[in-house]
Structure formats: C-alpha cells, structure tokens
Amino acid sequence: MLQALAHMQAFDNGVEAARGKELPDSAVLLEMVDGALVTPDGATSPRWPPRPIGPSRCLRPRSNARLRPRCGRGAQREAIAAQDHARNEAARSHRPRSLRPVLTIQVGSRSMSHVSVSKMSRLGWPAGRVGRWLREAWRMFRRAPARLYGLAALPMLVEIALQLGWPGGGVIASKLVVPLCSAWALLMIHGVLTAGRAAPGAALCALWRIRWALPALALLSASVFAFQCVVMLLAAGPAAAMAFVTADADGMSALTRPVTALALAAGAIPATALLFFAVTRIVLDQVSVRDAVSENLQLVLRNPRALLGWMMVNAGLLFVLVYQPLVLLILLPMGLVAYAAWRDVFGEGPGREGGAATRPAASGQGRG
Numbered sequence: 001m002l003q004a005l006a007h008m009q010a011f012d013n014g015v016e017a018a019r020g021k022e023l024p025d026s027a028v029l030l031e032m033v034d035g036a037l038v039t040p041d042g043a044t045s046p047r048w049p050p051r052p053i054g055p056s057r058c059l060r061p062r063s064n065a066r067l068r069p070r071c072g073r074g075a076q077r078e079a080i081a082a083q084d085h086a087r088n089e090a091a092r093s094h095r096p097r098s099l100r101p102v103l104t105i106q107v108g109s110r111s112m113s114h115v116s117v118s119k120m121s122r123l124g125w126p127a128g129r130v131g132r133w134l135r136e137a138w139r140m141f142r143r144a145p146a147r148l149y150g151l152a153a154l155p156m157l158v159e160i161a162l163q164l165g166w167p168g169g170g171v172i173a174s175k176l177v178v179p180l181c182s183a184w185a186l187l188m189i190h191g192v193l194t195a196g197r198a199a200p201g202a203a204l205c206a207l208w209r210i211r212w213a214l215p216a217l218a219l220l221s222a223s224v225f226a227f228q229c230v231v232m233l234l235a236a237g238p239a240a241a242m243a244f245v246t247a248d249a250d251g252m253s254a255l256t257r258p259v260t261a262l263a264l265a266a267g268a269i270p271a272t273a274l275l276f277f278a279v280t281r282i283v284l285d286q287v288s289v290r291d292a293v294s295e296n297l298q299l300v301l302r303n304p305r306a307l308l309g310w311m312m313v314n315a316g317l318l319f320v321l322v323y324q325p326l327v328l329l330i331l332l333p334m335g336l337v338a339y340a341a342w343r344d345v346f347g348e349g350p351g352r353e354g355g356a357a358t359r360p361a362a363s364g365q366g367r368g
Contacts, residue, residue, distance in 0.1 A: 008032045125306035130313065133344060137336035144192050151189050151198065152332045155181040163247060171247050179221035180214055182335075183207055183283045189339065190284055213282050216289040220274055224267045231266040235259045261322035268315035272307055273300050280342035299345070310337070 011026035030037075141148055158181045163170035187203035207214070233241035240254040244263065274293055281292040300307045314334070321327045 006033075125303040127305045127309040129303075129306040129344075130309040133310070133337050133340045136340035136344065137333070140193055140336055140340065141333055147192055147198060148189060148336070149333060151185045151192070152335055154185045156328075156332060168246050168248065171245060175222040175225045176218045179218045180207075182221075183210075183214065183217065183279070186279065186283050186335070186339070189336070193339075207283075210283065210286055213289050217279070217282055220278070220289070220293070223274065224270045227270045228263045228267045232259065232263040235262060257322050261319045264322060265315040265319040268311050268318060271314065272311040273297060276300075276307065276310070276338055277342060277345065280338060281346075284342070285346070310341075 008031070009028055010030040012029050013026050017023045155178045159174040159178045162174040162177060166173060184200075184203055184207050187206050188198040188200055191197055191199045191203060229241055229245055232244045236254065236256070236259045240259065242248070243252050243254050244260075274296060276296060277299060278289075278292040278296040281287040281295060282289055287295075317327055317331055317334070321331065
C-alpha cells in the first residue's frame with residue numbers, strides 16, 4: 001500500500017512540553033515520494049529510519065487483499081471490529097465484496113495515521129433497515145413537530161400556488177422551482193435538528209453556495225415527473241398524458257383514478273434510484289451532482305432489499321393518495337426518512353449530529 005501512495009509523511013507526535021510552554025514541532029520520521037524512501041536533509045545515518053515500517057513490522061497480509069494492523073491500540077481495536085463486522089455482513093449476503101485496507105503507523109505508543117473503513121463499503125442491508133430509518137425519522141419529528149411540519153409543507157404550498165396561478169404552464173414550472181424550495185427547506189430542517197433553529201437567512205446563504213448544483217438538481221427532480229408522464233402515456237394514451245402535464249380541466253376527464261394512481265406510484269422508482277441519498281449529499285455535504293447520483297445508484301444496486309422496501313412504502317402511499325387525499329398529511333414529513341437514512345449511512349461526524357455535513361453557514365463547495 002505504501003508503494004501506491006504518491007506522497008506520504010509520518011510524524012512523531014510523541015513530543016511533550018511543560019504546561020504553559022509552546023509545544024515543539026513534530027519531527028518527520030518517514031517520507032515517501034512515488035514509492036521511494038526520502039530521508040530528511042543531512043540524515044545519512046544507517047540507523048534511519050529509527051524504527052522500520054513495512055509489511056514485516058506493521059502489516060500482515062490477509063486474504064482478498066485485506067490488511068490488518070498489528071501495531072495499534074485503540075485504532076487497532078476499531079479496525080479489527082470494522083473488518084469483523086464487514087466480514088459478517090458479507091457472509092450473510094453471500095456476495096463477494098471488497099474492503100478498503102486499514103493502515104496504522106505506530107511510533108512509540110501513539111497512532112500516527114489511520115485510514116478508516118468507509119461505510120460506503122457495507123453491502124446487503126436487510127429490509128428491516130427501512131424500519132430503523134422510519135423510527136429515527138419519527139423520533140426527530142417528535143422533537144419539533146410544528147416547525148418540521150411547516151418546513152416540510154413549504155414546497156407543497158409553492159407548488160400549489162404555481163399551478164393555480166399559472167394555468168397550463170404551472171405544472172411544468174412547479175417541477176423546476178419546487179426542488180429549489182425543497183433544498184432550502186432541507187437546509188432549514190437540518191438547522192432545526194442540529195442547532196435548534198431554522199435560520200432561513202443562513203439557509204439561503206448555504207443554498208447560494210451550491211448554486212452550481214441547483215440546475216442539475218432541478219432537472220433530476222423533474223425527471224421523476226417525466227417518468228410519471230411516460231407511464232401515463234403508455235397506460236392511457238396521449239390525451240391523458242397531456243392532461244396530466246398541463247392539468248387542463250377539459251382533458252381531466254381522460255384521467256381515471258387507477259391510471260393516475262399508477263402513474264404517481266411509478267414516480268417512486270426514479271425518486272429512489274436517483275434522489276434518495278443524492279439530494280442530502282448535494283445540499284448538505286456539497287458533493288458534486290455526478291458523484292452524488294453515482295453513490296445513490298451504487299447503494300441501490302448493492303442494497304436492493306432495503307431500498308426496494310422503501311420504494312414500495314413510498315409507492316404505496318402515492319397510490320393511496322389518489323383515493324384518500326388525507327394521506328398527504330403522512331407524505332409531507334416523509335422527507336425526514338431520507339434525512340435519517342443519510343445520517344445512518346454516511347456516519348457520525350463533526351458539524352451535525354449524525355453525519356459529516358456542513359452547517360448552513362459553512363464554506364466550501366464542489367463542482368458538478
């Protein structure tokens with residue numbers, strides 16, 4: 001693994017200083033450039049490096065190109081536990097899997113470098129994981145039900161206003177504008193759950209920082225509606241599809257409840273395959289659109305049981321919505337499920353309760 005690194009430095013972090021004194025700089029113990037060992041200037045002693053670091057000392061090769069640290073303490077226990085957990089999940093899923101190696105470089109009694117196992121390597125989630133996301137979403141909703149419900153309803157209110165205020169073109173316009181309102185609402189929901197306040201101004205600033213991703217995000221969300229239109233076209237013909245797109249009162253007679261329910265439920269397929277994790281990754285983690293969609297597709301393909309379960313739950317609610325409009329009261333806060341899944345899959349980290357997202361006022365952005 002060391003030979004594959006472009007540039008690596010190992011520092012001695014064991015230096016100490018008396019209380020109130022300035023801590024001296026850590027000394028460079030090892031430096032490698034393009035797989036070749038580079039010694040510090042003037043260091044020609046044959047005793048360099050002071051402690052050998054290599055496969056014979058720190059790493060023991062394992063099957064399937066897995067590496068297990070032998071010279072750590074807390075980091076060693078964490079790495080071994082992560083590998084054992086990954087091995088057990090692989091055995092349950094009966095699928096071959098690759099595991100990112102874990103490398104620990106130890107000097108004295110302190111760990112110098114630790115490359116942790118990525119949670120993206122977990123495969124074969126059970127269908128019951130959806131239940132965990134639903135329970136976590138319900139727990140978060142109970143913390144501030146009124147504010148979270150109002151923020152979840154904001155995109156729906158904007159959509160209704162556009163469709164009623166612009167007959168004929170309001171439906172298409174709403175599919176492009178509502179995703180932007182949804183991203184703003186997601187940032188405010190994140191603020192409520194992590195900082196206790198919505199901070200709409202800070203959320204707008206954070207939304208402006210990812211302006212590079214908003215057009216692609218709007219088009220991705222509109223693709224769900226486009227898929228529903230294709231289903232309507234195949235199931236009921238061009239007249240019904242045109243009425244579905246324009247919400248024309250004269251053409252609404254061509255729409256029947258079963259066909260409309262089928263078209264709405266079909267939207268759960270692209271919504272899960274393209275957007276379930278991607279929206280939170282783009283808006284909160286500021287990941288590029290391409291990487292976020294790629295991650296989403298990989299997770300769906302690697303974990304079909306869990307995400308198929310969520311897709312069926314979402315499709316069922318959309319299907320019943322046509323027959324019982326009050327189901328909308330349940331659908332509105334269901335966006336918290338995607339937020340809970342994002343926290344669960346992408347792990348604990350600074351800047352949020354359960355993940356590595358930035359706060360609304362944080363800086364930095366990616367590029368799609």
